[in-house]
Amino acid sequence: MEKCEKNSSVIDLQSVTASNVKLTEVGRVKENVANGNHLDEVYDPFSNRDKTHQTSDFGALVHIFKGSFGSGILAVPRAYKNGGLIFSLLGTVLIGALCAHCVAILVKCSHVLSVRDKKPSLNFEATAETAFKTGPKGIRKYATAAKRFVTLSLFSTYYFGNTVYVVLIAQTLQQLVKNQFDVDLGIRWCILIIAVPVLILGIGRTLKFLVPVSASGILFITFGIAVTFYYALDDIQPINTRKYIAPIQEMPVFFTTIVFAMEGIGTVLPIENSMKHPDHFRGICGVLNIAMTLIVILYSVVGCVCYLKYGEETEANITLNLPHDTLSELVKLLVALSILFTYGLQFCVPTEILWNQIKHRTNSKYETSTYYVMRGLMIIGTIFIALIIPNLGPFIGLVGALCFATLGLLTPAMIELATYWEEDCGYFRICKNIFIMIFSIFITITGAYISMDEVINAYLD
Numbered sequence: 001m002e003k004c005e006k007n008s009s010v011i012d013l014q015s016v017t018a019s020n021v022k023l024t025e026v027g028r029v030k031e032n033v034a035n036g037n038h039l040d041e042v043y044d045p046f047s048n049r050d051k052t053h054q055t056s057d058f059g060a061l062v063h064i065f066k067g068s069f070g071s072g073i074l075a076v077p078r079a080y081k082n083g084g085l086i087f088s089l090l091g092t093v094l095i096g097a098l099c100a101h102c103v104a105i106l107v108k109c110s111h112v113l114s115v116r117d118k119k120p121s122l123n124f125e126a127t128a129e130t131a132f133k134t135g136p137k138g139i140r141k142y143a144t145a146a147k148r149f150v151t152l153s154l155f156s157t158y159y160f161g162n163t164v165y166v167v168l169i170a171q172t173l174q175q176l177v178k179n180q181f182d183v184d185l186g187i188r189w190c191i192l193i194i195a196v197p198v199l200i201l202g203i204g205r206t207l208k209f210l211v212p213v214s215a216s217g218i219l220f221i222t223f224g225i226a227v228t229f230y231y232a233l234d235d236i237q238p239i240n241t242r243k244y245i246a247p248i249q250e251m252p253v254f255f256t257t258i259v260f261a262m263e264g265i266g267t268v269l270p271i272e273n274s275m276k277h278p279d280h281f282r283g284i285c286g287v288l289n290i291a292m293t294l295i296v297i298l299y300s301v302v303g304c305v306c307y308l309k310y311g312e313e314t315e316a317n318i319t320l321n322l323p324h325d326t327l328s329e330l331v332k333l334l335v336a337l338s339i340l341f342t343y344g345l346q347f348c349v350p351t352e353i354l355w356n357q358i359k360h361r362t363n364s365k366y367e368t369s370t371y372y373v374m375r376g377l378m379i380i381g382t383i384f385i386a387l388i389i390p391n392l393g394p395f396i397g398l399v400g401a402l403c404f405a406t407l408g409l410l411t412p413a414m415i416e417l418a419t420y421w422e423e424d425c426g427y428f429r430i431c432k433n434i435f436i437m438i439f440s441i442f443i444t445i446t447g448a449y450i451s452m453d454e455v456i457n458a459y460l461d
Contacts, residue, residue, distance in 0.1 A: 045114035046278055049121055054276040057287055063271045064264070064291035066218065069298070071168055071339045072261030073225060074317045075396050076299050077306035079261070081314045083254030084246035085239065085307065089300055095258045096296035100289060102412040102436065103268050104282050109412075109419040110269055111278075121273040124266065125150045128415055135418035146418075150411055151353060154266050157403040159350040159382070162202075164260075164399055165339050166386040168317055169194050172336040179324045187390045194340070195383045201344040202379040203372065217341030224319060224335035229302060231322055232309040242311055249450065253397045256447035260400030262295060263408040266349065316393035351375050394454035401447030409440035 055063070080088040110122050113130040122130060129147035132139050170190040177185045201213070246254070268288075272281045281287050307314055310321045319335050322328035355371060362370045389395050413433040420429060 043115050043118045045111065045120050049273065049278075055271065055274045056276055057280050060271050060275050060281065060287045061291050063267070064287060065294060067264030067267045067271075068262050068291070068295050070221065070342060071165060073221075073299060073302060074168070074319060074335070075257050075393075076261050076303040077310065077314045077318045077321075078316045078393060079254045079257035080303040080307035081312060082246055082250040082257065084243045085304065086244040087246065087251070088254060088303060088307070091254060092258060092300045092303065093296055095255065095262060096292055096299075098436070098439075099259070099262050099265070099408055100292040102409055103265055103288055103292075105416045106265065106412040107268065107272050107281060107288075109415050110272075112419055122269070123273075124154065124269055127269070128411065131415045131418040136421050139418060146414075150407075151357075153403065153407040153411060155350045155353045157263075157266060157399075157407050158346055159378070160385070160399045160403055162343055162347050162350070163382040163385045164392070164396055165343050165346070166191060166194065166198060166382055167390055167392045167395055168339050169198075169336045170386065170390065171317055171320065171392055172332050175320055176329060176332055176336075179329060188387050191383060191386050191390060195380075197340060198343060198383065199376065199379050201340060202347045203375055204344060213341045213344065217338035220334040220338035220341070224331045224338065225302065227327060227331045228319055228322060229305060231328070232306045234309075236305065236308050237311065239308065242308060252401075252443055252446035252450050253393075255443045256397045256400035256405065256451070258299075258400075259404045259408060259443070260396050261299065263400075263404040265408045265412070316396060347375075347379070351378060354378065389455055391455055391458045394451040394458070397447055397451035398455070401444045401451060405440050405444045405447070410437055410444075413437045413440070 082088075083091055106124070106127065109131060110127045113127055113134065114120065114122050116134050117130050119126075125147045128150040129143045132146040133143035134140075167187075170187055170193075173190045173194060174185055174187050177183050177190070272278055275281060275287075283289070302318075306318050306321070310318075313321065315321050319328075319332050322331060351374070355374065358374070359367065359371075389398070413436040417425065417430065417433050420426075
């Protein structure tokens with residue numbers, strides 16, 4: 001065992017190399033010892049974590065997969081229509097790898113910053129704050145602003161994601177009513193109709209109640225995707241009948257839709273922090289790479305097959321392309337229910353974020369009632385926004401551009417630069433993160449512009 005001794009201080013270097021994340025801190029130890037500085041044993045965040053409710057590698061894999069597998073997969077075939085067959089296949093792999101890399105650097109930075117700050121774990125907001133607080137002197141004064149930026153991004157991502165859910169459910173209800181009763185019910189009337197069940201499922205604060213509901217939703221959407229895939233394979237069209245590369249003006253919508261479908265970075269640190277073996281999360285055969293590989297394969301197959309089947313007629317919600325027989329109508333109903341069931345669970349994230357910001361200003365006597373009033377108003381807000389923008393395709397692109405791209409791509413790159421700037425940032429790391437930031441800003445601006453243009457044109461029509 002390698003030991004460095006100086007001024008009667010013994011530093012066990014092997015104890016801090018259980019995770020490759022700590023190599024940076026080991027370098028600090030060696031440098032300080034070489035310079036004759038007294039240094040206590042390096043803090044090990046993993047050994048100081050709460051081990052009462054640990055998650056296995058398989059459990060973490062399921063959670064990561066579930067975080068990216070949901071209603072977003074319904075929009076992937078439309079993304080392929082906006083990108084073209086070959087471009088979309090390559091783009092899906094690129095975005096998948098980029099999302100996985102950004103998750104990996106966020107987790108790695110969280111580990112390094114936990115050592116620096118001597119805390120067992122850091123959430124997303126605390127990681128951003130600590131990165132700026134311990135980074136270059138010029139940005140340390142922006143530590144609180146960085147934390148607030150991540151908090152706002154998390155809130156916006158989950159809140160507007162829930163608003164997309166409302167439009168998805170309403171569109172399915174609209175088609176079901178049309179097919180079964182031959183009544184052309186306006187999309188906004190459908191949004192108002194589903195407001196009641198959305199309010200009922202969204203108002204509950206107890207997650208225990210939502211667990212069986214969420215589990216049912218996963219089963220429903222899995223069944224729906226399987227049946228949709230079965231229909232898509234029937235009479236699938238030849239590859240040469242579909243465009244390989246879409247016009248360049250449509251490509252930003254492809255990127256924003258795929259990012260919307262894949263991104264689940266907001267849940268990553270809580271999952272990693274709960275793992276029994278957190279060092280198994282990253283790495284070539286780590287939990288993260290396995291989960292993202294499965295997601296990329298699934299999304300590529302579904303997007304490719306469904307686009308080959310429906311071509312330019314591909315809807316923003318692929319289940320709306322199904323025929324009007326009994327099985328298809330059942331699938332549409334189950335998928336709508338799965339999204340409705342997911343609403344309550346996803347809604348817990350933005351409500352807890354907002355509540356943590358305002359509860360200290362609330363009279364303790366009215367704390368419970370104030371919480372539920374706030375939650376109810378937030379739910380009504382998602383309904384109101386859906387009424388304003390009931391066009392699903394542009395709405396998904398807009399949310400993907402403004403929220404998911406910022407949180408999932410831009411923020412991790414900024415955190416890594418701040419974390420490593422003063423020690424071993426390196427030319428490659430700087431260039432790589434600048435590229436990610438530029439790419440994120442590009443798809444945010446272009447995706448938002450094109451999506452807003454589609455929304456405006458829909459109103460004009």
